[in-house]
Amino acid sequence: MAYAYLFKYIIIGDTGVGKSCLLLQFTDKRFQPVHDLTIGVEFGARMITIDGKQIKLQIWDTAGQESFRSITRSYYRGAAGALLVYDITRRDTFNHLTTWLEDARQHSNSNMVIMLIGNKSDLESRREVKKEEGEAFAREHGLIFMETSAKTASNVEEAFINTAKEIYEKIQEGVFDINNEANGIKIGPQHAATNATHTGNQGGQQAGGGCC
Amino acid sequence: MDQNFMRADASLHFPEGSSLLQSSHWEEPQRARTLEQICSVFRVDLGQMRSLRLFFSDEACTSGQLVVASRESQYKVLHFHHGGLDKLSEVFQQWKYCTETNLKDQVSEERTCMQFSIRRPKLQSSEAHPEESAHHRLDVAAWLRHLNELGQVEEEYKLRKAIFFGGIDGSIRGEVWPFLLRCYSPESTSEEREELRLRRRREYAHIQQRRLSMPPEEHRTFWRNVQFTVDKDVVRTDRSNQFFRGEDNPNVESMRRILLNYAVYNPAVGYSQGMSDLVAPLLAEVLDEADTFWCFVGLMQNTIFISSPRDEDMEKQLLYLRELLRLTHLRFYQHLVSLGEDGLQMLFCHRWLLLCFKREFSEAEALRIWEACWAHYQTDYFHLFICVAIIAIYGDDVIEQQLATDQMLLHFGNLAMHMNGELVLHKARSLLHQFRLRPQIPCSLHDLCKLCGPGMWDSGPIPAVECTGEHPASESCPYGGMVDAPSPQPPRDGKRGAKTTREGFSFRR
Numbered sequence: 001m002a003y004a005y006l007f008k009y010i011i012i013g014d015t016g017v018g019k020s021c022l023l024l025q026f027t028d029k030r031f032q033p034v035h036d037l038t039i040g041v042e043f044g045a046r047m048i049t050i051d052g053k054q055i056k057l058q059i060w061d062t063a064g065q066e067s068f069r070s071i072t073r074s075y076y077r078g079a080a081g082a083l084l085v086y087d088i089t090r091r092d093t094f095n096h097l098t099t100w101l102e103d104a105r106q107h108s109n110s111n112m113v114i115m116l117i118g119n120k121s122d123l124e125s126r127r128e129v130k131k132e133e134g135e136a137f138a139r140e141h142g143l144i145f146m147e148t149s150a151k152t153a154s155n156v157e158e159a160f161i162n163t164a165k166e167i168y169e170k171i172q173e174g175v176f177d178i179n180n181e182a183n184g185i186k187i188g189p190q191h192a193a194t195n196a197t198h199t200g201n202q203g204g205q206q207a208g209g210g211c212c
Numbered sequence: 213m214d215q216n217f218m219r220a221d222a223s224l225h226f227p228e229g230s231s232l233l234q235s236s237h238w239e240e241p242q243r244a245r246t247l248e249q250i251c252s253v254f255r256v257d258l259g260q261m262r263s264l265r266l267f268f269s270d271e272a273c274t275s276g277q278l279v280v281a282s283r284e285s286q287y288k289v290l291h292f293h294h295g296g297l298d299k300l301s302e303v304f305q306q307w308k309y310c311t312e313t314n315l316k317d318q319v320s321e322e323r324t325c326m327q328f329s330i331r332r333p334k335l336q337s338s339e340a341h342p343e344e345s346a347h348h349r350l351d352v353a354a355w356l357r358h359l360n361e362l363g364q365v366e367e368e369y370k371l372r373k374a375i376f377f378g379g380i381d382g383s384i385r386g387e388v389w390p391f392l393l394r395c396y397s398p399e400s401t402s403e404e405r406e407e408l409r410l411r412r413r414r415e416y417a418h419i420q421q422r423r424l425s426m427p428p429e430e431h432r433t434f435w436r437n438v439q440f441t442v443d444k445d446v447v448r449t450d451r452s453n454q455f456f457r458g459e460d461n462p463n464v465e466s467m468r469r470i471l472l473n474y475a476v477y478n479p480a481v482g483y484s485q486g487m488s489d490l491v492a493p494l495l496a497e498v499l500d501e502a503d504t505f506w507c508f509v510g511l512m513q514n515t516i517f518i519s520s521p522r523d524e525d526m527e528k529q530l531l532y533l534r535e536l537l538r539l540t541h542l543r544f545y546q547h548l549v550s551l552g553e554d555g556l557q558m559l560f561c562h563r564w565l566l567l568c569f570k571r572e573f574s575e576a577e578a579l580r581i582w583e584a585c586w587a588h589y590q591t592d593y594f595h596l597f598i599c600v601a602i603i604a605i606y607g608d609d610v611i612e613q614q615l616a617t618d619q620m621l622l623h624f625g626n627l628a629m630h631m632n633g634e635l636v637l638h639k640a641r642s643l644l645h646q647f648r649l650r651p652q653i654p655c656s657l658h659d660l661c662k663l664c665g666p667g668m669w670d671s672g673p674i675p676a677v678e679c680t681g682e683h684p685a686s687e688s689c690p691y692g693g694m695v696d697a698p699s700p701q702p703p704r705d706g707k708r709g710a711k712t713t714r715e716g717f718s719f720r721r
Binding site for chain 2: 008015016034035036037039040041042043058060063064065071073074077
């Protein structure tokens with residue numbers, strides 16, 4: 001599968017806010033109410049199109065309680081985008097956002113695009129955090145904000161894609177140095193072969209090339 | 213399947229991304245899984261694949277697995293349970309793309325990046341653990357033979373050895389596991405065990421009582437730090453296992469109580485995610501709640517790698533693993549080094565260590581691996597040999613394609629539940645044997661042997677210690693290792709080499 005860019009995303013937030021479900025909804029378009037809890041680091045990937053360009057999102061997902069330095073360091077390193085997730089039915093998860101944000105800012109590069117997600121918007125009757133509060137937090141910390149439901153798929157596409165658009169704009173503006181992989185962006189084989197007559201993926205796939 | 217068919221199928225229909233994210237163990241009985249594999253259709257252009265590997269699982273090399281990997285580390289694993297893989301192997305060996313991969317130096321324009329290999333189960337006879345296949349699964353009859361008339365285990369070492377090689381029959385796991393998890397000492401008589409069991413049953417009830425009668429303030433803290441997460445986690449642990457399936461399953465409630473009570477019993481450890489994954493199979497085999505609780509206590513005490521999931525413990529395991537790799541699989545080690553710090557963190561094996569491979573293999577195979585580790589036969593670190601075995605068997609792509617850190621994670625992540633546990637165990641036992649034959653070991657691995665009961669080198673030659681020279685703030689090697697160890701006699705060729713005496717290598721300082 002040829003792509004122009006690969007963006008590395010991470011999903012962070014308290015345990016049980018629906019990180020893995022958001023990922024699954026985005027990559028597989030399905031909701032699994034009973035999902036074995038995440039241990040270690042898991043992966044998802046999906047191709048999207050922005051501005052006519054194929055972009056591969058490589059999304060890292062980890063346990064909300066993950067505390068190994070070695071994991072957190074590698075997890076944050078080189079992420080171009082982050083989804084910071086809380087559960088609108090649990091105020092605790094909203095109250096912990098500041099800690100998550102500090103962690104993210106400390107471990108990752110300053111240009112990382114962070115999208116604040118209030119998940120489980122389908123559970124309106126159990127809501128504990130008002131939408132306005134999420135918006136205010138996002139404004140205060142310079143984040144993009146959206147309420148989603150991994151269950152109904154509401155806004156899930158938009159959350160991942162809008163984050164990608166933001167990253168893409170930053171690339172266009174030259175904020176991201178795409179030749180530095182520490183920024184979480186890799187140039188794919190399609191981009192490299194833009195001017196060539198073929199669009200196949202014979203090139204750029206040799207050892208060390210960005211297969212993934 | 214003929215060659216034209218293989219070449220004609222041009223489209224690549226691997227699921228994009230994460231369909232393998234869900235651990236689907238227990239989801240279907242084996243038969244249904246096999247059926248599904250027969251019925252589901254997929255197409256790949258083999259010429260565009262990253263690798264094509266055949267793993268034979270039987271001596272005759274007819275059954276096994278065909279593993280096709282796309283360039284994005286997505287896998288199709290085709291199981292040949294009843295033979296036929298040999299025929300396919302012949303076809304592949306004649307096929308242009310496959311033969312080309314052997315002509316390493318003559319890279320043609322059309323050459324794809326495909327790798328092709330065939331793996332036979334037979335290890336070199338000199339390589340295999342000499343006691344391999346001398347043991348059968350421990351069944352009721354064999355188990356009873358290990359007990360004397362008072363119900364004491366006669367020769368514990370022999371029992372552990374039998375379990376290490378042959379595993380335990382499912383029907384008696386509930387009875388034997390408490391010994392492996394050191395709930396019962398092997399010297400205890402049946403009568404003493406019954407007494408102990410009753411006493412612990414009362415103690416368990418007492419712990420539970422303590423939990424249920426917490427003052428409100430304490431309970432609020434407990435709820436926030438422990439109970440909230442436990443409640444969330446038990447309903448997403450092994451849900452596809454029949455034993456835990458369905459709404460309001462009483463077994464889930466048992467699992468929940470065990471974890472909550474454990475956090476009361478051992479507040480220093482409390483609860484951390486991953487524990488539910490470990491307690492679930494215990495409960496499903498031991499069945500009784502109180503018995504399972506004490507087995508779990510034993511598991512948490514006696515398995516180094518999960519007793520306290522903290523940085524230091526993980527770092528220590530990773531350090532040993534890196535050193536073992538350097539010693540036994542230098543090419544892989546060098547690849548990790550070339551990736552820098554991220555590579556050396558070996559993210560791909562954190563889950564292996566934390567859950568003792570539970571999410572990497574089918575339940576039956578994972579439990580075999582647990583038993584082999586719990587047997588503490590010749591080493592307390594058999595799980596590290598399992599890690600090396602997985603890498604040795606399934607890590608070729610990583611080196612040949614120089615996979616980056618994330619791709620490596622993806623590679624091994626996608627292999628989860630698709631690896632052959634028996635083959636891995638076989639290889640791991642062989643690696644342990646090889647390790648024991650070494651004339652010298654680096655001082656960095658000295659402590660790998662320290663905790664052993666009847667030690668790793670309880671028989672046979674004792675290796676010399678070679679100092680790796682990495683001792684911050686100390687001038688000399690604490691293990692008396694020589695920077696340039698005198699080269700000992702070669703150990704193989706029938707003669708037992710390295711005449712170092714046992715006194716020359718002391719496990720205790």
